[in-house]
Amino acid sequence: MRFSDLLTPARISTTLRVSSKDAAIEALGELLIQESELTNSSTVVQVLRDREGLASTGVGDEVAIPHGRLPTLTQIVAAIAIAPDGVDFDSIDRRPVRIFVAVLAPDRAPGDHLRVLARVSRLLRDARVRAELIAARDPVEVLDILKAEEAQLR
Numbered sequence: 803m804r805f806s807d808l809l810t811p812a813r814i815s816t817t818l819r820v821s822s823k824d825a826a827i828e829a830l831g832e833l834l835i836q837e838s839e840l841t842n843s844s845t846v847v848q849v850l851r852d853r854e855g856l857a858s859t860g861v862g863d864e865v866a867i868p869h870g871r872l873p874t875l876t877q878i879v880a881a882i883a884i885a886p887d888g889v890d891f892d893s894i895d896r897r898p899v900r901i902f903v904a905v906l907a908p909d910r911a912p913g914d915h916l917r918v919l920a921r922v923s924r925l926l927r928d929a930r931v932r933a934e935l936i937a938a939r940d941p942v943e944v945l946d947i948l949k950a951e952e953a954q955l956r
Contacts, residue, residue: 803914806948808880808905812836814941816839818883818902823891826883827851833881838856840879860893864900865926866937869919875908878918879955881941882944884936897942900936901926925951 813833822862831847836839849870853859860866878921881904888898904924907915926932938944 803878803917803921804947804949804952805880805925806920806952808878808918809882809945809948810837811941811945813838813879813881814881814944815881815885816938816940816944818885818889819887820885820889823854823889824898824901826866826885826889826891826899827854827868830881830883830902833883834879834904834906836881837878839876840872840906842874849906850904858892858894859915860891861923862893862895862897862898863929863932864893864897865890865903866891866893866899866901866933867903867905867914867919867922869905869907870914871907871909871912873909875906877909878905878914880905880918882935882943884938886936887919901932924955 831843851866853870861870883902891899
């Protein structure tokens with residue numbers, strides 16, 4: 803499964819401008835319901851908040867990967883938001899987050915959920931990829947960057 807296959811341009815933002823962790827989670831909730839089976843952003847936001855309550859998903863290097871599981875989902879849904887100015891997200895390295903990747907998975911697919919999170923981590927480990935994503939002008943460019951990187955990971 804390619805991570806880029808879980809995205810659509812409607813679930814990608816290159817211009818996230820929020821001033822708090824909670825506002826970023828709300829924006830991700832709105833992105834996740836676009837062109838997906840999800841219809842209620844408040845439910846999505848609560849799942850992401852609940853996960854953040856356990857420990858920050860700010861993994862460092864200006865990246866956060868908020869994620870969770872929903873019993874009603876039939877397939878994994880993902881979104882990406884680029885915050886050019888960065889957002890304080892309680893990251894492990896205390897740096898502001900500029901790349902947000904949100905992932906929601908069905909309850910019955912914990913293995914797939916973990917594989918997607920591992921793929922995202924692997925893609926974003928590369929500083930060059932992170933810089934390209936932050937510089938992307940639009941959602942289509944973000945998808946093109948991810949597809950090109952995933953083609954090299956095979």
